[in-house]
Amino acid sequence: MSGPDAFRPALDGPAPGGLASDAAVVLRLEGIRKAFGKLEVLRGIDLVVRRHEVVCLIGASGSGKSTLLRCVNLIEPIDAGRVFIDDVEITAPNVNVDRVRRRIGIVYQAFNLFPHMSVLDNVALAPRKVLKVPRAKAEADALALLTRFGLEEKAAEYPDRLSGGQQQRVAIVRALAMEPDLLLLDEVTSALDPELVAEVLGVIRELARGGMTMVIATHEMGFARDSANRVCFLDEGRILEEGPPDRIFRHPTEERTRRFLQRVIEAGRLEVGAIE
């Protein structure tokens, strides 16, 4: 399956919200714990993500959303707990972490594009060096992916010539070029000017429609409400409440979730009257 077509067959896959609960489990987290010094950031996280599912992590800054994503692809070593990808434990001692990471894409808040490479090289680097795809094919695939996301004119540019929204779209394309089974998005719109947020969210919505399995840490409550299959509210390193977006946003059962959403509404990030 070549890069750009990788997501097409799933385009007519299950619509958000209508997921069969027997879909294969892509990601399973069991009791993830992580501390930075004395600061306990994750205090026992359990989470199951099934194929084609879009899971949004919401919660206040410092609640552990970003750290959780960085622990999933083992960029951040965990203190305790187990991570399974397709029912294989990747936290087992003799697992080749580099091989695991090929299958998990992650996009960071600050883009982290490689400034010394053109956009095309940014996208083609990992397929060439990790998957050993010949240069010509890797570049053709990269260009096709960039074209699909309206970035073909930027292929020869260097990242610092692009707007923040364009850079973040390139970062998403770079992750997609590895044809990951799971895509992690870490507050990908938080570093963007407000008018650039929509173009990036549009890309993520398209990926969701295409059936990409995603775990998304976000402050965009409107996006979480209309694009997620499931929303998890993180509070002090635990998943305090999770469920379909409709239930979490309209009928939160936990007092802390209610208070968090109230603050979000006051900040103008969610329509008034969303909570019943």
Add this chain to the structure above:
Amino acid sequence: MAGTAGSANDPGTPAGGPGRSSPRVVGPPRLGAAARSTLAAAVSTAVVLGLLVLVVVNAPNWPAVQESFFNGEVFWSSLPAILNAFRVNIALFMISEVLILGFGLVVAVLRSLPGPVFTPVRVLTTVYVDIFRALPGVLVIYILGFGIPGLQIPGVPSSPFFYAVLALTLIYSAYVSEVYRAGIDSVHPSQDAAARSLGLSRFQALRFVVLPQAVRRVVPPLLNDFIGLQKDTVLVSYIGVVEIFRASQIKQAATFNFTPYIATALVFIVVTIPLARFTDWLVARDRKRQLAGAR
């Protein structure tokens, strides 16, 4: 007549008048300021240099010094031999530079390896860098150049040129590895994280993402170290390599005149100043780029 013509023109250009006169009002004083500051710089430089020359030339023993340091005849007769010997310095410099760039990078990378497994490697490289930065270069050249051949191990080279290159490489790689290491440290860890997240191995992330950015940033300080290396090639004359300094000593001994040293000094000035200006230009260009990038 000229005054009349001028006043006759003025009423003829009432519309263009203000438009043309406004750049003239701003223009001339600005130009004048620039010209004045250039003039001031030139005058003050000329005055200072002129005074210095006057002091030297009017020193009580100037004629004797002029004869033994600035003898035109000795200068021209010794120059060919000096330039010829300088080819040895160029060879020393070029070969050592390539080796230093490679070895310094290896040391820097080894010293940057994380984790307890690599502790012996880090300790070894740290000891190397510490020792060779602490030792005066001349001592290293002496010890290697006379000590190792003195062991008379079969198959070990005895050429002074070989030990000259070895000593210069060991001395300068210690400095250059520190420059590289500063460059590696200056690349934000998120770049490495992004590369590793894509599945690149530690080595691939270093090779394709971190080092290209690090090396680009340290080119000016590296060139600065190479200016030092270029000059330090004269130190190997102590172990019997006939290079420019040794050649000028020979000429000095033959003529009982110090002018060959002045000739050697001139050669270094002529070679080094362009490199120094090139380094400055690189630094200025990088700063401009950074400012442009921060827009």
